[in-house]
Amino acid sequence: MAAPARSSMREALASLAAALVVAAALAAPAAAETRLCNRTSVVTEAAIGVAVEATAATRGWFRLDPGQCRAILQTAEAPGRLFLHTRPVGEAPGASLGQPNQRQLCIGEGDFLVPAAQSCRQAGHVMAPFAEVRPTVAEGIAILFLSEEADYDLPQARRAGIQRLLTRLGYDSGPIDGLEGPKTDGAMRAFVTDLNLPADAAALPDIFDRLLAALRAGEGPGFAWCNDTAYRIMAALGTEDGGRMVTRGWFRIEAGACLKPPLEGAPPRVFSFAEAVDGDGRPVLRQGRPLTFGGETAGCIRASEFEITGTDCAAHGGLPAQFLAVPFDGRRRASLRFREPR
Structure with a gap:
């Protein structure tokens, strides 16, 4: 049988x-x-x-x-x-x-x-x-x-997708609602101008490829990490909320790539902590110590995915880490490049 x-x-x-x-x-x-x-x-x-x-x-x-x-x-x-x-x-x-x-x-x-x-x-x-x-x-x-909850039809979903990625790139496209409007049009014009694209780029079949490529390259206003090392970088983002530090991670940045993390609203200050890992996810060591990228501002991290408010790391099962304060220019544009120490 x-x-x-x-x-x-x-x-x-x-x-x-x-x-x-x-x-x-x-x-x-x-x-x-x-x-x-x-x-x-x-x-x-x-x-x-x-x-x-x-x-x-x-x-x-x-x-x-x-x-x-x-x-x-x-x-x-x-x-x-x-x-x-x-x-x-x-x-x-x-x-x-x-x-x-x-x-x-x-x-x-x-x-x-x-x-x-x-x-x-x-x-x-x-x-x-x-x-x-x-x-x-x-x-x-x-x-x-x-x-999703908004219950778009297909044309609305396309417009909402463009709005979402323009917002991720740092352009003010207004609410992500799938509707036509002057803010969305203005954000698309700014994106087209910044990247020297055809005027009708929004109607072309490859618009999402172009938007995603720009996001990975750190284009547009806002904050981006760029990885100039030979290793994968795992990064944590810190922002201020009512005077308290809020940290989130981990964001993966492959060697040679850039990443723009989502920033809700317009936080007055942004902070960054990162560490290099090998192909198995283990910390990369330099002179016996993990290769990390940080600064002088106290924040919290955790081994797995996390969001922690405040700096009492032990209360959230986390560990203390020193975050770098990221300066912005007048357009609120900044990129932080990770490089191996010489």
């Missing part, structure tokens, strides 16, 4: 994997397909999972800009239950779209296919939370929506 069961399992895995391979190869809309549409203001990467009983396969990554739809299956009737895992692009550490964690499945990086995703067997693959999703079917097309 065991052999037919194993054969059935192999057939199920082959069927699931084939369905997902076809999905990744789609180049044009089909007569019947399953589409994923992004009605949020966040550039998002998605991984899809298909499960039949205890067997599952996963495929990723599908990038969706705000307001964009993509085909993820070449059928409106999936061969099993559908699951979805998403991660935002260009957002703060720990940001998510708030999906429930209903099943753990295996994912990889880049263009991946995991045919037996109930567990991970390959280096670089990790288990991740997936939420079960049920598409709406109309005229042979099944549609899944990524949504």
Whole structure:
């Protein structure tokens, strides 16, 4: 009896994997397909999972800009239950779209296919939370929506996504509401001028690529970290709130890259602490001591992701650290470059 069961399992895995391979190869809309549409203001990467009983396969990554739809299956009737895992692009550490964690499945990086995703067997693959999703079917097309509380339609989501990234870059685009307005237009004109882009850049298909590239490069007004070392940098941000220090971390800056952390409002002072880590996340040592970048202002850090108000670090399970006060110029523009000591 065991052999037919194993054969059935192999057939199920082959069927699931084939369905997902076809999905990744789609180049044009089909007569019947399953589409994923992004009605949020966040550039998002998605991984899809298909499960039949205890067997599952996963495929990723599908990038969706705000307001964009993509085909993820070449059928409106999936061969099993559908699951979805998403991660935002260009957002703060720990940001998510708030999906429930209903099943753990295996994912990889880049263009991946995991045919037996109930567990991970390959280096670089990790288990991740997936939420079960049920598409709406109309005229042979099944549609899944990524949504947020604002409940944008697709054109509004595109405008809200542009507003979000302009704000992250330090431009005053007004509220992130998906509506047209003079502040959003003025912020886009300033961005286009600063980067010498075409006047119609906002209408071009690559506008989110340009905005994300500018964010990673530290362009625009505001504060950016830039990593000139050969190591990954883990950075913590400090701001003043009612005279008290509030610290948050960790923000990852890869070697040779820049990162603009989100700054809510216009804090009067900004502070920074950072440390270099190796490929395994261990501190880089120089003369037996961790390679860190800080200053003379007391703040708190913690080994894992954190947000701490005040400087009583022990009360929050944290450790004291010395933060650097970051000076701004008249446009409230500043960049802090991490360099290895000579």
